[in-house]
Amino acid sequence: xxxxxxxxxxxxxxxxxxxxxxxxxxxxxxxxxxxxxxxxxxxxxxxxxxxxxxxxxxxxxxxxxxxxxxxxxxxxxxxxxxxxxxxxxxxxxxxxxxxxxxxxxxxxxxxxxxxxxxxxxxxxxxxxxxxxxxxxxxxxxxxxxxxxxxxxxxxxxxxxxxxxxxxxxxxxxxxxxxxxxxxxxxxxxxxxxxxxxxxxxxxxxxxxxxxx
Amino acid sequence: xxxxxxxxxxxxxxxxxxxxxxxxxxxxxxxxxxxxxxxxxxxxxxxxxxxxxxxxxxxxxxxxxxxxxxxxxxxxxxxxxxxxxxxxxxxxxxxxxxxxxxxxxxxxxxxxxxxxxxxxxxxxxxxxxxxxxxxxxxxxxxxxxxxxxxxxxxxxxxxxxxxxxxxxxxxxxxxxxxxxxxxxxxxxxxxxxxxxxxxxxxxxxxxxxxxx
Numbered sequence: 001x002x003x004x005x006x007x008x009x010x011x012x013x014x015x016x017x018x019x020x021x022x023x024x025x026x027x028x029x030x031x032x033x034x035x036x037x038x039x040x041x042x043x044x045x046x047x048x049x050x051x052x053x054x055x056x057x058x059x060x061x062x063x064x065x066x067x068x069x070x071x072x073x074x075x076x077x078x079x080x081x082x083x084x085x086x087x088x089x090x091x092x093x094x095x096x097x098x099x100x101x102x103x104x105x106x107x108x109x110x111x112x113x114x115x116x117x118x119x120x121x122x123x124x125x126x127x128x129x130x131x132x133x134x135x136x137x138x139x140x141x142x143x144x145x146x147x148x149x150x151x152x153x154x155x156x157x158x159x160x161x162x163x164x165x166x167x168x169x170x171x172x173x174x175x176x177x178x179x180x181x182x183x184x185x186x187x188x189x190x191x192x193x194x195x196x197x198x199x200x201x202x203x204x205x206x207x208x209x210x211x212x
Numbered sequence: 213x214x215x216x217x218x219x220x221x222x223x224x225x226x227x228x229x230x231x232x233x234x235x236x237x238x239x240x241x242x243x244x245x246x247x248x249x250x251x252x253x254x255x256x257x258x259x260x261x262x263x264x265x266x267x268x269x270x271x272x273x274x275x276x277x278x279x280x281x282x283x284x285x286x287x288x289x290x291x292x293x294x295x296x297x298x299x300x301x302x303x304x305x306x307x308x309x310x311x312x313x314x315x316x317x318x319x320x321x322x323x324x325x326x327x328x329x330x331x332x333x334x335x336x337x338x339x340x341x342x343x344x345x346x347x348x349x350x351x352x353x354x355x356x357x358x359x360x361x362x363x364x365x366x367x368x369x370x371x372x373x374x375x376x377x378x379x380x381x382x383x384x385x386x387x388x389x390x391x392x393x394x395x396x397x398x399x400x401x402x403x404x405x406x407x408x409x410x411x412x413x414x415x416x417x418x419x420x421x422x423x424x
Contacts, residue, residue, distance in 0.1 A: 052345035115404035122397035133264035144367035148360035153402035155356035185334035190365035192327035199290040
């Protein structure tokens with residue numbers, strides 16, 4: 001199909017498609033004439049993936065790396081996950097100490113060497129941000145975080161499709177990246193529901209005002 | 213203290229402090245002379261919060277709204293949470309249907325009216341992104357997400373400090389916003405640990421290659 005048809009089928013405008021071509025996110029179509037290229041269903045599918053990643057807040061450079069992991073996957077599912085995470089993880093800062101992060105992730109079953117240092121660096125950076133803001137996660141909450149997150153990761157890994165390499169690649173790469181906005185949005189809903197159940201009454205409203 | 217001392221104490225450069233002042237993130241110091249202002253410990257603390265929010269990927273505009281919720285909090289903890297979420301939530305798109313989102317969040321204890329429509333819109337947008345990318349969360353994984361996320365939210369809400377309004381404000385606003393990067397980073401660690409446990413052997417590596 002021509003670029004105009006690709007646009008109609010995918011819902012992405014022609015100028016945007018051309019931008020993705022220039023940025024190397026979308027592979028070139030097959031040249032059918034000096035000024036014309038032919039596109040196929042793979043291009044439609046790829047446009048859906050590109051839009052979903054960019055909409056999820058993944059940068060153009062990260063999207064290029066995620067797509068690279070989809071196109072040229074490492075051979076084992078475990079390395080795949082590493083490639084997907086590497087695409088969206090900043091390199092660890094030299095200055096950030098990972099000691100506190102290591103102590104924390106021990107609760108996830110982590111042992112030295114069990115994950116990419118950059119991913120551990122992300123935990124360290126997040127802890128650092130909380131500390132600089134003077135915020136402490138209450139003691140009783142941290143174990144619940146660790147237990148719940150480990151339960152989610154176990155369920156995800158257990159559901160990795162193994163019937164084809166392509167299905168495994170899509171599942172691991174897109175699942176680790178694209179599910180993040182869903183989990184954050186679900187957390188906000190759950191917080192509001194739990195908060196309404198605890199504080200949604202006049203009583204607690206008065207209790208807080210009292211302290212001012 | 214002068215702006216140079218504020219810079220030394222906070223580790224934020226003077227030009228950056230001036231930028232935060234211009235952007236309305238940091239309140240002006242007290243004028244001590246026509247070209248001089250005096251800053252206090254509240255400015256040091258506020259700089260820590262600003263840096264943590266910006267480093268967590270919160271935009272300047274969102275940071276301004278989060279700080280607004282800290283400075284001028286609604287009276288109930290539940291409304292506070294709404295203000296914190298509103299600061300970092302895009303307004304719901306007119307075009308996005310929330311039907312699938314409503315069905316999903318019923319598993320979190322959600323009922324009509326139990327949360328801000330914009331937050332529900334975030335769930336709808338995330339589901340939409342997954343669908344456009346052709347990604348389906350496996351049936352067995354979704355219930356684990358819902359259960360785990362509800363457990364985390366319950367623990368967070370149960371730990372809300374009620375001894376002072378200021379402590380409640382800081383906890384709710386910063387906790388909902390700043391803990392997000394920590395949870396995402398912990399999820400990546402947990403995924404890598406769980407994946408190494410399942411796929412870290414030669415056997416599974418061979419099993420996937422076989423299918424190519």
